[in-house]
Amino acid sequence: DIVMTQSPDSLAVSLGERATINCKSSQTVLNSSNNKKYLAWYQQKPGQPPKLLIYWASTRESGVPDRFSGSGSGTDFTLTISSLQAEDVAVYYCQQYYSIPVTFGPGTKVDIK
Amino acid sequence: QVQLVESGGGVVQPGTSLRLSCAASGITFSSYGMHWVRQAPGKGLEWVAVISYEGRKKYYTDSVKGRFTISRDNSKNTLYLQMNSLRPEDTAVYYCAQGVEEQQMITWFDPWGQGTLVTVSS
Numbered sequence: 001d002i003v004m005t006q007s008p009d010s011l012a013v014s015l016g017e018r019a020t021i022n023c024k025s026s027q028t029v030l031n032s033s034n035n036k037k038y039l040a041w042y043q044q045k046p047g048q049p050p051k052l053l054i055y056w057a058s059t060r061e062s063g064v065p066d067r068f069s070g071s072g073s074g075t076d077f078t079l080t081i082s083s084l085q086a087e088d089v090a091v092y093y094c095q096q097y098y099s100i101p102v103t104f105g106p107g108t109k110v111d112i113k
Numbered sequence: 114q115v116q117l118v119e120s121g122g123g124v125v126q127p128g129t130s131l132r133l134s135c136a137a138s139g140i141t142f143s144s145y146g147m148h149w150v151r152q153a154p155g156k157g158l159e160w161v162a163v164i165s166y167e168g169r170k171k172y173y174t175d176s177v178k179g180r181f182t183i184s185r186d187n188s189k190n191t192l193y194l195q196m197n198s199l200r201p202e203d204t205a206v207y208y209c210a211q212g213v214e215e216q217q218m219i220t221w222f223d224p225w226g227q228g229t230l231v232t233v234s235s
Contacts (some may be wrong), residue, residue, distance in 0.1 A: 023215070040221035042158075049208055049225035050158065093158055097219045100172045101162040102148070 002026055002096050006105035012113040019081040021108045023072070025093035030074035031098065038098035041070055041079045045090045053092075054079065086112060104109075115139040115224050117209050122229030129199055135192040135209030143167070145185035146212035148222060149194050151205035151231075157219055161207070162194065166216050175191050177203075199233045 002047045003026040013019040029038045037057035042050035052061045054070035057077055080087055089112060094105040121133040135147070149161040162173045162183040171183050182195040192209050207229055210222035 025130040038219075042222075044158075049228055050219060050222075051225075052223040056214070061123055073116060095158075095221065097221055100163070101174050102163070104158040104160065107157045 001101055002029065002099060002103050004094055004096055004105040006092075006094060006108050008052050008108060009106070010109040010111065012083075012111045013084045014113045015086065016083050017113075019084050019088070019110055021079040021092050021094075023077040023079070023105050025075045025077075025096055025098075028074035029098040035078070037072065038096055039070075039072065039073065039077050040095045040097060041068075042093045042095065043088075043090045044093065050093060054055070057107045081110070084110070084112070115211070117211065117224060117226035119207065119209055119226045119229040120170060122207065122231045124232045124234065125199055126235050127200055130195070130197045131199060133194040133196065133207055133209075133229060133231070135194075137190045137192065137211070140211065142185075142190040144215045145208060146216075146218050146220070147192045148210045148212060149183060149184075149192075150208045150210055150222070150225075151203075152208070152228070153202075153205045156205075159205075163212070163218055164192070165218055170218060172218070178207055196231070199231075201233050204231060204233050 005024045014053045039057040041054040044050045058070045067102050091107045093107050116138045118136045148163045180198045184193045199200045210225045212220040214220040
């Protein structure tokens with residue numbers, strides 16, 4: 001199984017400042033045949049289901065604000081919120097869909113400082 | 114608008130069974146792989162099972178193999194999860210989620226249902 005880890009466990013950022021979340025996979029999620037990285041990011045607010053933010057590691061889902069961006073290589077990925085807004089307070093999860101079982105990172109909680 | 118609505122959760126005793134349902138609307142249900150994902154109280158997300166768009170292929174996380182069965186009825190646009198021999202550690206909110214890419218077993222998930230809570234306790 002591919003193990004996903006995230007860092008930090010939590011972070012507090014001032015409004016308007018940058019928040020950076022890291023995600024690491026225990027093996028590559030890059031498919032060399034199509035050069036795609038099988039990595040997605042989700043946002044989950046209390047009492048709500050997860051919401052898709054990013055797929056293919058860097059493709060923003062339609063309707064997601066452009067302050068959210070994703071980047072990374074075959075095993076190391078980053079979700080960046082360029083200017084934190086109050087509505088961004090949530091837990092963020094990375095997910096690999098390179099192989100079964102699909103696995104999620106443990107989550108990173110983002111709060112306002 | 115795509116909508117997934119789970120039902121069937123509740124409080125059950127260890128060793129008993131429960132069947133969850135997920136009714137889909139607004140999509141061509143029969144074109145997409147469907148997943149169950151669970152979240153124990155205060156914990157992270159755990160993928161449980163997937164079923165292919167036509168229902169022929171099924172995969173499970175190790176902890177539920179032999180106890181849970183995923184199925185679908187494409188004529189009713191409904192996904193199911195039959196859960197047998199339930200354990201306290203199965204206590205969680207169970208979400209159904211649609212695989213995004215048509216006819217693919219493994220993709221990212223969107224949308225997700227609102228979830229149904231299963232509590233296994235004596």
